[in-house]
Structures are given as structure tokens and as C-alpha cells.
Amino acid sequence: MSRVVFLDERCKGCLLCTTVCPKGIIVQSSRFNRQGYKVAEVPADAMKDCTGCASCALICPDVAIRVIKSRKAKKAGKE
Amino acid sequence: MQADERLALADDEQMAFEVPDVLVDRATHYCPGCHHGIAHRLVAEVLEEMGVVDDTICVASIGCSVFIYNYLAVDSVEAPHGRAPAVATGVKRGRTDKIVFTYQGDGDLASIGLAEVMHAANRGERITIVFVNNTVYGMTGGQMAPTTLIGQKTTTCPGGRCRDREGMPIRMAEIIAGLGGVAYSARASLDSVKNIRAAKKAVRKAFDVQQQGLGFGFVELLSGCPTNWRMDAVKANTRIREEMIPYFPLGVYKDVTEGEGVC
Amino acid sequence: MPHNTTDTGTPERIFIKGNEAIAHGALAAGCRCYFGYPITPQNDIPEMMSYALPDAGGEFVQAESEVASANMLLGAAAAGIRALTSSSSPGISLMQEAISYMAGSELPGVIVNMNRGGPGLGDIGPSQGDYFQSVKGGGHGDYKLLVLAPATCQECYDMMVQAFDLAFKYRNPVMVLGDAIVGQMKEPVTPWKPAAVPATEAADWRLEGAKGRKPRLLKSLFLEDGALAGQNRHLQAKYAAMQAEAKAESFLTEDAELIVVAYGSIGRIAKSAIRKLRAQGHKVGLVRPQTLFPFPGPLLRGLAEQGKRFLTIEHNCGQMVEDVRLSIRGIVDSAFYGHMPGEMPGSDDFLAPILDAMGGK
Numbered sequence: 001m002s003r004v005v006f007l008d009e010r011c012k013g014c015l016l017c018t019t020v021c022p023k024g025i026i027v028q029s030s031r032f033n034r035q036g037y038k039v040a041e042v043p044a045d046a047m048k049d050c051t052g053c054a055s056c057a058l059i060c061p062d063v064a065i066r067v068i069k070s071r072k073a074k075k076a077g078k079e
Numbered sequence: 080m081q082a083d084e085r086l087a088l089a090d091d092e093q094m095a096f097e098v099p100d101v102l103v104d105r106a107t108h109y110c111p112g113c114h115h116g117i118a119h120r121l122v123a124e125v126l127e128e129m130g131v132v133d134d135t136i137c138v139a140s141i142g143c144s145v146f147i148y149n150y151l152a153v154d155s156v157e158a159p160h161g162r163a164p165a166v167a168t169g170v171k172r173g174r175t176d177k178i179v180f181t182y183q184g185d186g187d188l189a190s191i192g193l194a195e196v197m198h199a200a201n202r203g204e205r206i207t208i209v210f211v212n213n214t215v216y217g218m219t220g221g222q223m224a225p226t227t228l229i230g231q232k233t234t235t236c237p238g239g240r241c242r243d244r245e246g247m248p249i250r251m252a253e254i255i256a257g258l259g260g261v262a263y264s265a266r267a268s269l270d271s272v273k274n275i276r277a278a279k280k281a282v283r284k285a286f287d288v289q290q291q292g293l294g295f296g297f298v299e300l301l302s303g304c305p306t307n308w309r310m311d312a313v314k315a316n317t318r319i320r321e322e323m324i325p326y327f328p329l330g331v332y333k334d335v336t337e338g339e340g341v342c
Numbered sequence: 343m344p345h346n347t348t349d350t351g352t353p354e355r356i357f358i359k360g361n362e363a364i365a366h367g368a369l370a371a372g373c374r375c376y377f378g379y380p381i382t383p384q385n386d387i388p389e390m391m392s393y394a395l396p397d398a399g400g401e402f403v404q405a406e407s408e409v410a411s412a413n414m415l416l417g418a419a420a421a422g423i424r425a426l427t428s429s430s431s432p433g434i435s436l437m438q439e440a441i442s443y444m445a446g447s448e449l450p451g452v453i454v455n456m457n458r459g460g461p462g463l464g465d466i467g468p469s470q471g472d473y474f475q476s477v478k479g480g481g482h483g484d485y486k487l488l489v490l491a492p493a494t495c496q497e498c499y500d501m502m503v504q505a506f507d508l509a510f511k512y513r514n515p516v517m518v519l520g521d522a523i524v525g526q527m528k529e530p531v532t533p534w535k536p537a538a539v540p541a542t543e544a545a546d547w548r549l550e551g552a553k554g555r556k557p558r559l560l561k562s563l564f565l566e567d568g569a570l571a572g573q574n575r576h577l578q579a580k581y582a583a584m585q586a587e588a589k590a591e592s593f594l595t596e597d598a599e600l601i602v603v604a605y606g607s608i609g610r611i612a613k614s615a616i617r618k619l620r621a622q623g624h625k626v627g628l629v630r631p632q633t634l635f636p637f638p639g640p641l642l643r644g645l646a647e648q649g650k651r652f653l654t655i656e657h658n659c660g661q662m663v664e665d666v667r668l669s670i671r672g673i674v675d676s677a678f679y680g681h682m683p684g685e686m687p688g689s690d691d692f693l694a695p696i697l698d699a700m701g702g703k
Contacts, residue, residue, distance in 0.1 A: 002095065005085045005086055010106055011141060012110075012112070013111055014110035014111040014112035014241070014305070014311075014313075015311075015312060016112060016205075016312050016313065016316060017311055017315055018313075019316070020271070020272050023108035028233050035106075037111065038195060052095045054095045054096040055094040055272045057095075058096070058272050058275055059117070059271070059272055059275060060116075060117075061099055061107075061109065061112065061113055061115070061116030062093065062107065062109075062116050063102065063104065063115055063116065064099075065096070066086055066094065067094070067095040067096040068086075068088060068092050068093070068094060068095060069092065069093055069094075069095040070089070070091045070092050070093075071091050071092070071093060112477060132551075132552075133551045133552060133553035133554075134550075134551040134553070135551055136420075136421070136549045136551065138417070138548070145563060148557075148559050150560070151553065152556075152557045153547070153551070153552060153557050153560050154445070154549040154550065154551055154552050154557050154558045154559075155558070155560070156416075156417065156420040156549060156558065156560040156561070156562075157415075157443070157447065157559075157560065157561040157563060158413065158416070158418075158443075159413060159440055160440050161417075162409065162410070162413040162439075162440065165405070165409070165410040165411075165414050165417065166413045166416050166417035166420070167373065167412035167417060168377075168403065168417060168420050169413065169414035169415060169417020169418035169419070169420070169421070169425065170378065170411075170417040170418065170420055170549065171417075172375050172401035172403060172414070172417075172418060173374065173375055173401070173417065173418035173420075173421035173422075173423035173425065174423070174549075174550060175401075177421075177550065177551055178551075186580050188535075192407075193408050194407060194410070194412070195406070195409075195410055198405070198406035199411065202403070216692075228699045233697075235443050264664060342348070
């Protein structure tokens with residue numbers, strides 16, 4: 001299983017990540033960070049669908065997203 | 080804090096996305112959806128992958144990206160508006176053993192600095208130029224740039240850029256490719272995952288030709304400026320695809336490593 | 343090449359133009375980079391540097407403009423390299439942007455101005471019309487250059503060595519302000535070899551890649567609250583400390599009733615006029631400032647306090663005279679004779695103005 005971590009204080013709520021997720025699991029949350037931006041998130045129940053492709057991290061202009069992949073998932077993906 | 084706990088890796092986990100160490104761990108001053116952050120990251124990744132971080136000197140230009148030195152942990156000097164290629168020439172001629180690059184926007188490079196970039200390119204200075212084209216003067220509040228598209232409204236062409244009045248938008252990657260000392264000139268875009276991956280390859284190549292002493296390396300990156308385009312970041316990326324790329328075609332315009340010979 | 347010596351090790355005198363002496367002096371001083379753009383009457387400098395500097399292991403670049411030359415100088419300075427640009431008046435105007443940035447970023451470099459007539463395109467003859475531009479900053483913002491004014495070809499050589507040393511001592515641009523006379527005339531010059539530039543010069547601030555240390559930043563932008571004020575206070579304190587470098591030639595001032603103040607080529611021509619008048623028994627002497635910034639004001643003030651009177655002679659319409667008057671204010675005024683740029687002065691041109699000033703006792 002893979003997962004993404006949003007660094008809330010880095011996120012500027014531009015939502016570019018929401019446009020590139022192949023699973024469409026990234027959404028705008030209802031949380032505002034200290035700078036007043038409404039941050040992006042993957043709802044807890046949707047995280048299981050994350051493939052760890054890192055597209056969201058790649059397009060994020062603010063280096064606000066970390067992508068963590070389980071080694072098993074990587075193998076499974078290759079099979 | 081909370082984020083730190085979430086970043087702890089379990090035994091069977093690994094990071095799928097590495098953040099370069101040379102990229103300073105701090106929030107940028109850039110607006111939401113601005114592509115400078117992506118461009119900075121690509122430069123940081125390339126410098127680390129080449130193993131040249133400790134031998135790199137950055138020449139910052141004037142515009143939103145003047146503060147690049149706050150985000151890249153390399154030795155830096157600030158150039159007057161448009162003069163970064165001349166400053167970089169001086170740095171490189173003084174220290175021919177170092178990797179020297181400028182990072183310039185379209186107002187800086189394609190308007191006030193046109194003479195400096197063209198002659199540095201034509202002399203074949205062993206420097207790299209990362210050119211961020213977002214068709215507008217960002218820092219001063221969205222005035223018309225030499226790259227502003229026909230019909231695009233800015234604060235100084237409120238009716239839209241008009242060919243008869245303001246001329247056509249200038250295509251730098253093609254112009255630079257036509258100059259003798261250039262080893263590599265390409266245009267890439269930062270609007271999509273696929274294009275960002277291609278952009279990184281172009282940035283790498285623009286630095287490689289410097290390191291190999293082949294000549295001048297130039298990479299133009301089509302970028303979004305949602306604030307001054309008066310649209311959200313998602314629409315801005317759509318605009319890059321639908322309006323910018325058709326006028327500013329992506330591709331490699333010159334590459335002496337691909338059979339054109341050393342300049 | 344600049345050091346011709348005989349078998350006995352005695353330096354030979356070489357017969358060269360002032361412009362060539364500038365190039366010889368720069369090479370002796372360890373100049374590693376030259377950036378320039380052609381303009382009369384200083385073309386001998388880039389022409390000589392174009393072959394001599396690569397031979398000495400340095401880099402010569404003919405830039406696309408004076409704007410670019412000065413910015414290349416800025417870049418080489420940021421790398422801690424001893425670098426030079428040279429030009430003449432219209433070209434120096436184009437360099438002012440980069441010179442302001444260099445002063446603001448505290449970058450050392452040497453700029454030679456072989457002053458020609460202005461304003462505008464003017465002519466290619468000698469003039470001192472760039473005094474204000476040289477000593478009052480020249481570009482935007484509150485800053486100063488150290489300004490050295492050679493009167494002889496030997497001084498062209500000597501002052502280049504001094505210029506590089508001062509530039510790095512103060513981390514500040516230095517201007518060597520000559521004119522079409524000293525640049526184009528030929529004289530015997532005795533080259534000498536200054537001490538080698540220490541490898542540690544600029545080692546604590548130059549850019550060379552941040553290996554094993556924090557990255558360095560050379561900049562003139564200070565947006566943080568209070569930062570620019572702090573930088574300006576620091577710069578002003580530095581300019582005040584430069585006063586220690588003030589230098590002037592004093593000639594027959596001791597018993598003089600009238601002190602002629604003149605710099606560069608004009609100072610030398612005034613000296614000839616003074617010799618003629620001394621032969622006729624007139625008690626006149628000369629102070630020739632060799633540094634225009636810092637200005638040798640305390641020297642002039644000391645002479646004013648001795649009851650001497652003053653005449654400032656310049657090859658312009660009245661510029662340095664303002665600094666002379668400021669130096670002696672409250673004690674005595676200075677008369678002024680300005681030889682019009684566009685006309686070549688000879689020593690006889692100065693006789694009547696000096697006698698007038700003496701008669702006005």
C-alpha cells in the first residue's frame with residue numbers, strides 16, 4: 001500500500017495535484033493553514049487507492065507532498 | 080510535528096519522491112500555482128544528480144525569481160535587470176572550473192536583457208540559462224512582456240496585445256538556437272507530469288553541455304502565472320496547453336551532441 | 343612582458359603611451375580579466391590587453407556594449423578575481439547601472455575612464471567634464487568610488503597597482519580618471535613589480551561553490567525592515583574610513599601666496615605655468631589632488647588657515663571647484679578658471695588667470 005503526506009503549512013491550495021492523480025483521490029479539504037490557504041488532502045478512506053506514482057508530488061510547485069510507497073506494493077505493481 | 084510522524088517510514092516503506100537537499104526547506108514567496116517552485120526543484124535535482132552543487136554559482140536576475148537564492152543553497156550573486164548573462168560571463172571567465180547558471184524571466188531575458196543573452200550565447204559562453212517564460216511581468220504586477228500572446232490582456236495592454244501595436248510575441252528558444260556558440264537550446268513546459276519529466280531532461284542537458292565544455296546551454300520553461308493571468312492555477316495550466324504551447328512549440332531546437340558537431 | 347630588466351636587474355625605462363601604461367600596470371597588479379568595448383581615446387588599453395592578458399593566463403572579452411562590460415566586471419568581481427574595464431565618457435555613462443550594483447554589493451573592480459569632451463557625443467579630445475560623475479557616485483543611490491587621477495604615464499602605471507589594492511582593501515569599485523592627454527601622450531615609464539596577489543585575497547567572501555560551508559550571497563537588494571538603512575550606514579562608515587587614502591602632490595606651496603588646485607593632465611600643465619611665473623618672482627604654488635575621492639580637503643584647509651588664497655583650474659565649466667570651496671569654507675573662497683572642453687589648453691593659457699587671481703588680493 002502506498003500513501004501520500006500533505007505538508008499543510010507548505011500547501012497553497014492551488015489544487016494542481018488534484019488534476020494529475022490517476023485515481024482521483026486528492027481533494028480540497030475544509031482546513032485552512034496558517035497562511036489562509038485551503039489545503040489539499042486524500043481522505044483517509046481513499047488512501048488505499050494510492051498507487052505511489054508521485055505525479056502529485058511532481059506537479060506540486062511547493063514541495064508540499066511526500067509520497068511513500070511500500071516495497072510490496074511496488075512489486076505487486078510490476079507483476 | 081504532525082507531518083514528521085506521518086513521514087516516518089515503516090520497515091517495508093520507502094520514499095517514492097526524493098526532495099533534493101540543495102532545495103532549502105522553506106515555504107516560497109511565490110503565489111499559489113506559480114511554476115517557479117517546480118523550476119527551482121528541477122534545477123536542484125539536476126545539480127545534485129550531476130554532483131556539482133558545491134561547485135555551482137547562481138546568477139539571480141530581477142523579477143519574482145530574484146529570491147532564488149533563498150531557495151537554492153548555492154553561492155549566488157544578484158545581477159541588474161537583464162544583465163545576468165553578462166554577469167555570468169564574468170563569473171565563468173574568472174572561474175572557468177565552476178558551473179555557472181542564470182535563472183531569468185521573460186521580461187528580464189527577452190526584453191531588457193536581449194543583447195546580453197544573445198551575445199553570451201553567440202560567444203558560446205560555457206554557462207547555462209534557465210529561462211522561465213510566463214508571458215507577463217510578474218513581480219511588477221502583470222504588465223505586458225515581449226512574450227505576451229496576441230489578444231492576452233495585461234495591465235499595459237488592457238485591450239489585449241495587438242500585433243500592429245505591440246508586435247508579435249518573441250520566441251527565444253528558436254532565436255538562441257540560431258546563434259553560433261549555442262550547444263543546446265530547447266523549450267519545455269511545466270504544465271503536466273509528462274512535460275515536467277521532459278523539462279527535467281532538458282534542464283539536465285543544458286547543464287551537461289556546460290560541464291562538457293561544448294558551449295552555451297539554454298532551456299526555456301513555459302510556466303503559469305495564475306495571479307497575473309487572473310485565473311486559478313488549474314485554468315492556468317489549461318491555458319499553457321491550449322494557448323501557449325501552440326505558439327511556443329515544445330522541443331529541442333539545437334543539440335550539438337546529436338550530430339551537429341561541437342560549436 | 344611588462345617587466346623589462348637589464349642584466350644588472352635595474353628596471354629599464356620603456357617609452358609608452360599612458361593607455362599602454364594603464365595596461366602594463368594592470369598586468370603587474372595581477373589583473374586576470376579584462377572586459378571592454380571600443381571607444382576613442384582609450385582603445386590602446388583593450389588592444390594591448392587582448393594579446394597580453396591571454397599570454398598571462400587571463401581572459402579577455404570584447405563585450406557587446408559598455409553595459410555588458412561593466413556587468414562582466416561585476417561577475418568576475420563576485421568570483422574574487424582582479425578584473426578591469428576601461429572606456430571613455432559616453433561608455434562610462436552606460437556603465438553606471440552596474441557600478442551602482444557593485445558599490446551596493448561591495449564588489450571590487452577597476453574602471454578606467456579616459457575622459458573625453460561632452461555632453462553627449464562631445465568630441466574625442468581631452469576634458470575633465472566627468473569629475474562630478476566620478477566622485478559623486480555617478481549612478482543611483484548613495485555611494486562613492488575611490489577615484490585616482492594620473493597626470494603622467496608613470497602614474498598611469500603606478501595608480502593601476504594602487505587601484506587594485508584599494509578595490510580589494512575596501513571591497514569597492516575604483517575609478518582611474520585620466521583624459522585624452524595622459525592616455526595618448528608617450529613618456530618613459532619605469533615598470534616595477536608589486537608584491538604578488540595573496541591567494542587568500544577575497545577568500546572570505548568570493549563565490550566559488552559552497553563546499554564545506556554555508557552558501558554565500560552577494561547582493562544589493564535589502565527588503566527586510568531596517569536592512570537597507572543598515573547597509574547604507576555601513577557603506578557610509580566605509581567611505582569615511584577611505585579618507586585615510588587621500589593623496590595630493592604639493593609643489594612650492596610653502597611660501598606661496600596663491601595655491602592653484604588642479605588635477606590630472608591639467609595639474610601638470612598648471613605646474614608648467616607656475617614654473618614660468620615663479621621665474622618672474624610670483625609666489626604661486628600647486629596642489630594636485632591624486633585622489634579625487636577621497637578629496638584632500640584637510641590639506642587644502644590647512645593651507646587656507648595659513649592665509650593662502652586659492653584658484654581652481656579645471657578643463658570643464660566648474661566641478662572640482664565646488665569640493666575645493668567646501669574644503670576651505672568659512673576661511674576663504676577659491677577663484678576659478680575653466681578651460682572650455684573642446685579646446686586644448688597649454689600652460690600659457692593659465693598665466694593670465696593665475697595673475698588675475700594673485701592680483702585680486
